[in-house]
Amino acid sequence: MNILLAGDSTVTEQPRLTPHDPGLCYCGWGQMLHRFLRGGTPVYNFAVSGLTVETFRTEGQYEKLRAALQPGDLVLFQFGHNDQKRPHLRAGGGYADALAVYAREVRAAGGCPVFVTPVARNSWRGDNGDYNDMLAPYADAMKATARACGVPLLDLHAETVEWMKSLGLQGAKRYFHPGDYTHPNDFGGFHWAKLVTRL
Numbered sequence: 797m798n799i800l801l802a803g804d805s806t807v808t809e810q811p812r813l814t815p816h817d818p819g820l821c822y823c824g825w826g827q828m829l830h831r832f833l834r835g836g837t838p839v840y841n842f843a844v845s846g847l848t849v850e851t852f853r854t855e856g857q858y859e860k861l862r863a864a865l866q867p868g869d870l871v872l873f874q875f876g877h878n879d880q881k882r883p884h885l886r887a888g889g890g891y892a893d894a895l896a897v898y899a900r901e902v903r904a905a906g907g908c909p910v911f912v913t914p915v916a917r918n919s920w921r922g923d924n925g926d927y928n929d930m931l932a933p934y935a936d937a938m939k940a941t942a943r944a945c946g947v948p949l950l951d952l953h954a955e956t957v958e959w960m961k962s963l964g965l966q967g968a969k970r971y972f973h974p975g976d977y978t979h980p981n982d983f984g985g986f987h988w989a990k991l992v993t994r995l
């Protein structure tokens with residue numbers, strides 16, 4: 797069995813800094829996932845920065861994933877961060893519809909689709925305000941689609957929201973690229989990958 801990843805910049809293999817600095821680099825959780833898997837399960841990361849459920853297909857990444865897919869492989873889908881910028885990919889509309897199509901096609905090819913709700917941003921209402929859950933509609937839509945399609949779901953969103961709340965805006969900053977509230981550094985990518993394998 798292999799694990800194939802479909803997603804955006806929070807999942808992808810980010811380029812490494814030279815010399816390496818774990819606090820200043822970018823890191824998708826997908827590039828840390830292998831550290832928590834037993835038996836050397838191969839992980840193939842097809843996630844690319846900036847992609848949506850739609851452009852993952854139209855820009856050719858899905859075709860590459862399908863070419864690598866073997867019967868029994870797990871295919872993890874995490875989208876939402878870029879989809880919310882596109883009106884036609886609203887949570888209960890084009891976004892959910894595309895996820896359902898991916899699930900059907902992966903199963904037809906002998907794979908096992910798994911939905912991963914979008915990892916939370918370090919987003920707050922002011923420096924001392926309440927947590928601002930910008931991705932809740934997409935997490936909810938993915939959950940509803942998973943139920944409707946009978947797809948296993950890993951609720952990374954809920955886990956990272958609670959984790960973010962426990963740390964607060966300032967405490968969570970050490971897990972993100974400096975000045976960024978969406979993209980993790982190595983510390984964040986490591987922690988999120990650990991959460992994925994525990995869900």
